[in-house]
Amino acid sequence: MPDVEDNMDELFKKAAGGYSLKNAKDDWDKIAPLLEYSTGAATATYKTVSVKKYSILLLALSLFLFIAGFIANNSRNKKVAPLTSKAERKILVEEIKEKYKNKNLDAVAVPNEKNASKKKLLNNRKEDVKQNHLGPDTKNITRLTKERKYRYNIYDGESDTRGSEKILVADVPVVNDKIFPEKISNEKVIIKKHHPSEYAANHFVLRQSISAIQLPGKKDDIIIEKKVAVYSREKVKKEQGVYIGFMFGPSFNQIKTQGLKKPGYDIGVIAGYQISKSLSVETGLMYDRKYYFSSGKYFDMSKVSASMPAGMKVLSLDGSSAVFEIPVKIKYNLPGKSNSNFYSIAGISTYIISNEFNKYRVVTNGTEQNITGTYNNSSRYLAAALDLSLGYQSKIGSFGSIRIEPYVQMPLKGIGVGSLPVMTAGLHIGFTRLIH
């Protein structure tokens, strides 16, 4: 027997000396600062898990601050003082006239046959928008956009055939933004991006939206006309399009109504397509941290029995999982105000568990003890949960929308090493923005 033991000891000694292990990553950058400034006993302050946790929190906080700053900035820039009276309007028009008096503008006359002329002007302006998209004026557009100025085209009203040489695209900075009539909302007139095509699209809408400001006199008149087409165009833009955003919030998880453990959280990005005014489809990628506990009777041993001592039985467990979640949802907007409404969501989520840590209370041969299990092999669970939620969303200026969304995720299958049916309820706070 001692020989057997000696042989075995020798074998294990050889194994300990000869086994091949992947070398650890270079953590010198973490160690060096501890050496520089410290005295006394060593304490580890660089645990990998903590770094990961704080990085996520920091990322969320940065994202939140960035958005908040962006919204605040937008609000400052888009305070448009509406034109409230005819008198004011007239004053402003006079101001413009005065400003461009010496620029030898091509005379703009109000034609006698107003209706006919307007019709032609509409067509011509559509062409003009095209030119703005692709024409040589693109540089100018970009520059103007960057300066956050708007401009008006001043047309030769007498000549209905406005060739490009006759269109005087004057860089008329809007005087304190006051030129816009009352009915144009802030959202419509703010140029959101520096992309020329978007500028042109906005510009088109802008020009078309402006109520007729018609000056007396034959010469030096500026005609800016109202066209009905504007509103339909704007409407289309509102009702369809892709939107993106992010969401975060606390979550509570439980297994078979055994009660809640400490709260988890989730954070991630979403993307959706607005099919119609009331219907959209959404997907995304969320990172969830789930905490739960369960009685051993719900824990399926089949996946872990190989790594557990024979005859061991799980009495209970405290678990936590890092889960990547890919939802596919349908969102239905309930009728509401123009700026806010309630909505409901239904969908399914696929889970990818990247890491799981369980503290087990087990009994082996009549002796109870605690053991822990860490599982780093990722596993995927297609259509693992049914998502249901009812939320409220509200527009926040030109940035997009904020949404608050209580939700529940009903398990469709068990997840993790123990195939546990984890039900989740929580609250999502999110921001979305339409991006065409």
Added chain:
Amino acid sequence: MENITYIIKGCIQRDHKYQRIIYNQYRGYALKIVFRYIYRYDKAVDVVNDGFVKLFRSIEKFDLGDDTDHERKFMGWFKRILVNTAIDELRRGSMLPEIGGIPEHVWDIKDNSQDADQLLLYKDLIILIKELPPACRVVFNLYVIDGYTHSEIADMIKIPIGTSKSSLSRARLLLQNSIKKMEEAKLCRM
């Protein structure tokens, strides 16, 4: 590599350049020791980092002495620091057993290497050690592999000498059973 004595003297003077040389040179050595005691790889890496911090903070206590083989002496001294750090970490977790398996990516075994079979065998044996209950694992590692006596072990992990001996017997028994099972499984596969 520069002369180890010279490097150790540089470390005593808190010169980062020499500390870095020691870190690069002995990182792998340290991890192989700690990984026998600590079940999880990522935690073992943290313990190794702790061990290096302790080493550099107390390196002035290292006595080069008259022994000409300074490297061997230094490695033994460093091993003691690592083992103590690993035991502290296990104590912090109340010596609770851990399960979950060792991910394959932590092993550095190339299938086409000449001694791949031997490395696989060594890997299996190390896994068997790691799967021992923590108390048995520590005593087995300390006694059989790292060469400490039962009285030293009793002193290190604050247990009676008798407990150390019985833990070792239990560890050996468990390992024998595991090896038998492993052999049987191999025969079944053939």
